[in-house]
Amino acid sequence: MSSKQTIDQRVSVDEQAIECDEAEQYEVVEETPELQPSVAQTIQGKVDTNHPDGVGRGLTLAAEERLVAREMEITRTRERWDRAQDSEREAQCRRVAVEGSQERRCAFQERAASVDPWCDPERGDPREELAQEQLAAVNKQAMRLTTKIDEWSRAAISRRLAERVVDGTSVMSAVVGVYEELRTAPGQVISIADVQDVNRKEVSIEGQVTQLWTPGSPKIQQVGLIEDDSGRIKFTVWRASQKTMVEEGERVQLRSVATNWYEGRVSVAVTGWSDIHSLERGRWWE
Known part of the structure; x- marks a missing residue:
């Protein structure tokens, strides 16, 4: 009896030693799941990071500096310091274009004045040279011609009439001549x-x-x-x-x-x- 119990005790002790050795060989790791962002969270994070108004919303200091520098460069491109005046680029271009157009128009009118003296830009309005009765008759006939020639304004017709009257033509002859001229003018039906x-x-x-x-x-x-x-x-x-x-x-x-x-x-x-x-x-x- 005693010998059998001793053998059983030895076996159990040996088994315990083997189990301890196996436990020492394999390190026990605590299983903790790794948290990862979802696809929607990843996309939203990229949008927030790259948004133009994203300063202070997760950007790094270098990214914030680049964003501020980009906004300053855009502002400098739109507005420039020109002759000690802060002028918008688009407005300056428009002014230059208008001035150039006026200069070309004046140059053309000066050349045309060699054929038609009334094209001279330095010559005043012919209606200022008419007497009061002549001016009233010219305006009356211009109003009447406006109803027959749709694409010409009353001011343009009265100026044409005044030019002919100042040159010595009667009012009725000026009306006939201007009507024939404008009725068949380019662009007129x-x-x-x-x-x-x-x-x-x-x-x-x-x-x-x-x-x-x-x-x-x-x-x-x-x-x-x-x-x-x-x-x-x-x-x-x-x-x-x-x-x-x-x-x-x-x-x-x-x-x-x-x-x-x-x-x-x-x-x-x-x-x-x-x-x-x-x-x-x-x-x-x-």
Whole structure:
């Protein structure tokens, strides 16, 4: 009995020694989970760090200095110290552009004064040289011409009339001459009958498309007749102009069309510099 118990005790002691040796070989580590930011937190952190207003919101000192320096550089670029005056760059550029435009206009008017003395920029307003009765008559006729010529103001018409009256023309003769001059001026829509009397290469007309026929060349997009109360004229729309197609019976306005003469007849052509405006089609946003 005693021998058996002794063997059991030895075995148990040996097992305990083995367990102690294994415990010493393997270090026991306390399992603590590592906390990591989520994807949303990582994105928000980058946004906060790189935000222009992020000074004091997690930026390092070097990053804060770079951000402040960037804002100062932007301010210096927009505003500069010019002749001891703090002026905005855009405003200074506008002033320089306006001054340059005025100088070029004065130089052009001085050259034009050799042909028309009234173009001289140093010459005053001709209405100041008129008597009171003449000025009243000029203003009255200018008001009447304004209703016939839409694109000219009353002040511009009265100045033209005053120039002719000062040069010795009667008021009624000045009215007729100014009306004929402004009625066929560049950019003014003229009647079709006056196209042949205009001495320039481009005109603007308005009327109704009365007829269209098949073009005889692949370079021509459309060809037909346009008519108003004064007459009718042939028009051609070149395919290279890439303009809108017109229809028979449609009222259109052809602006800056080129004039052509063939066998004693005048016609107009729509080029890339021309415009076609339909007077009957509504605007697409309405």
